[in-house]
Structures are given as C-alpha cells and as structure tokens.
Amino acid sequence: MAYQWPADTDFALWELDVLDRDCPICGRMMYICDHRSRRLHTLEGPVELICKLNHCPDPGCPGHAKTKSPELEVTIAPPHWAIGWDVFCWIGHRRFARHSSIPQIQADLRDDYEIKLSDDAIAKSIRRYQVMLAARQQDPESLRRHYQAVDQIVLSIDGLQPEKGHETLYVVRELTGKRVWFAEALISATADEVRRLIAQAKQWAESLGKTVALWISDRQDAFVTGVAAEFPGVPHRYCDNHFLRDVARPVLEADSHTKVQMRKKVRGLRKIEQAVLTDRRTSGPESITAHDPNGALTPSAGPANTGPPHADPAGDVVLDYCAAVRGILNDDQGGPLHPPGLRMADALTEVRDSIQRDLDVKKGASRRRNSVD
Numbered sequence: 001m002a003y004q005w006p007a008d009t010d011f012a013l014w015e016l017d018v019l020d021r022d023c024p025i026c027g028r029m030m031y032i033c034d035h036r037s038r039r040l041h042t043l044e045g046p047v048e049l050i051c052k053l054n055h056c057p058d059p060g061c062p063g064h065a066k067t068k069s070p071e072l073e074v075t076i077a078p079p080h081w082a083i084g085w086d087v088f089c090w091i092g093h094r095r096f097a098r099h100s101s102i103p104q105i106q107a108d109l110r111d112d113y114e115i116k117l118s119d120d121a122i123a124k125s126i127r128r129y130q131v132m133l134a135a136r137q138q139d140p141e142s143l144r145r146h147y148q149a150v151d152q153i154v155l156s157i158d159g160l161q162p163e164k165g166h167e168t169l170y171v172v173r174e175l176t177g178k179r180v181w182f183a184e185a186l187i188s189a190t191a192d193e194v195r196r197l198i199a200q201a202k203q204w205a206e207s208l209g210k211t212v213a214l215w216i217s218d219r220q221d222a223f224v225t226g227v228a229a230e231f232p233g234v235p236h237r238y239c240d241n242h243f244l245r246d247v248a249r250p251v252l253e254a255d256s257h258t259k260v261q262m263r264k265k266v267r268g269l270r271k272i273e274q275a276v277l278t279d280r281r282t283s284g285p286e287s288i289t290a291h292d293p294n295g296a297l298t299p300s301a302g303p304a305n306t307g308p309p310h311a312d313p314a315g316d317v318v319l320d321y322c323a324a325v326r327g328i329l330n331d332d333q334g335g336p337l338h339p340p341g342l343r344m345a346d347a348l349t350e351v352r353d354s355i356q357r358d359l360d361v362k363k364g365a366s367r368r369r370n371s372v373d
Ligand SMILES: [Zn+2]
Pocket: 023, 024, 025, 026, 027, 028, 056, 057, 058, 061, 062, 063, 064
C-alpha cells in the first residue's frame, strides 16, 4: 500500500551509490543507468532516498540487462518499507520492552516524531520485529534457494538503539540478497557478545557455502575486533551512510546558520516588487493593455525605446528576478551531500552573475549607441 505523503513534506535527500561497481559477470566498470527514488520516515524526519542504479555497459554481457541497486539501501530500509530501520526498532522496542499498546505507539510516533502511521502498519511492523528476533528466516532450505545464484556475499552489522540507555538491537544483514539474517536485542553488549553474533554469521555463510567478500559497519570497536577475529583477511568497510551522518551533523548546523545570514542579507523583495507595480499603475493603463502584443519586445528598456507605448519589459525582468530569488530563499531541500545553504549561495551567485550580465549588455549597448551618435 502506497503511503500518502502530504504535498508540503520537506524531505531530506539521501543519495546512495553502488559501492562495488565491477560487473559481477564480466568485471567491467558499470555505469549509472537509472535512478530510483523512495520516500520513508526516519526518526530524523522524512527522507527521500535516491538510489543510483548501475548496469554493465556491454550490451553483449548478461549483466547489461540487470541493474544493481546500492548495497546500503537495505541498511536504511528493506525493500517496500515506508519506515526506516530506526523507526522499526523504535516500534519494536516500545512494544516488547515497554509493552505499549498500538494506539499508544501510534500517538507517541505522531506527537514525538510527526510520523503518522496506521494501526495496521504498526501491527505489521510488530509482527516483523517478532519474526526477526525469532529468526524464522533461518529455514535453511529457503535460504539456500535464495542464495543459489549468488557467489559472494556482503555482510553488515549494525547496532540500533531507538532510545538512549535502552537495549540495542543488533542486526546482521546480507546486502547482496537483501536479507536480514538475524537480530538480537542486547542491553549492553560486550565485545564477546558482538563477536558471538559475527561468529553466527560465519556459520551461516559456511553452511550456505558462500564466500564473504566484504563486511560493512560503522566500525565500532567491537565490530572491528569481532570481524577481524572471525573473518581474517576479509575487508571491512566503513558504512559511508553512517560516516556521512556523523560528519554531517556539524556541517548541517553551520550550513543552517549561513542560510539564516543569507536570508537576513537578501531582503526587500516586496519593496522592489511594489515599486515596479506602483510604477506601472502611475504610468497609465495603456502601458499595461499594450502588454506584449506580438512578443517582439526589446529586452532593454533604455532611453532608446521611444516607440509606441509598450508593456514594462524591464519591470517583468525585475519581477522574474524577485520570484527566482524568493524561490531560492525558500528552498530547504538538500541533504548532507548538498547542504541547502551551499545550494542557496550557489543559486544567489548565479542570480548576481546574471544581473551583472544584463548590466554589461546594457552598458555595451549604450556605448555602441554613443559611438554611433
Ligand atoms: Zn558485464
């Protein structure tokens, strides 16, 4: 069931890339062939995930017909979910550690996080959570079928703590087959407990007969030592999504401050617009009724324009600039990779350059006129 997002929802944009871009069949570097976007609730607010899809550029390769999604997508939210892992864990924790009812969970999500979910959606998450903790996907036969066509697997481990000081849900996922392998809620995990989970993942991989090509995590100490001990020689990569969010926090704070400063500086749009409109009213009705009869307006309203009464092209340009600048100042889109303040600064610079170009053209035109005179 598609989730209905209000039209004015302010989504943070998160872009995800494919990490391993070698074609799994021929080994060529894959190209981005498409983008897929999905929207979901996180405890940090609504997010639009932009997933860059890759495929093999060689039309003769079977890898050409298949697209590969970013590996990390599943660590943010499994396919078709309208909520991220953090919301999912939060719901599970509320239900099983605090024994909250579904209406309570629903009200808290709405009041504390502005997340509106139906009771059906919450009930479904609770069932999923239960199943995940019971690890019923462990059915070895179905797992074997699922991984039949896969040679190498990529594992990730993540500790999700929905509320500080409470238990953490440790989730081990396999990213190639987009499967949650198992999860366990631990109040305070020691390095040994974490290692036990990693050892369990090793058993699973061995029983499937698959090679683990890579581990991905946020590289907490216990993950680093556990993976190194159980999977010697297997590369362990920092989850760039985690990394990005950690790095992004101070960046976004600074960015938001800059945005406020820019908005303070770029002011007086209304005044300019009103001046144009007042000017039009006082310069007589004919100048408005004669508005652009054949689209042959000269772009500059210099003193040379002494033809028949015409509309106010210069005023139109000014109003267009005002509208553009207002749009720029109100644009809050962008995530850590495209901080909104930076986008705002770029866009305002473009406007300034554009105005400068207009002025240069006008100056050049009057100079030419002078030399002709
Ligand atoms: Zn290929």
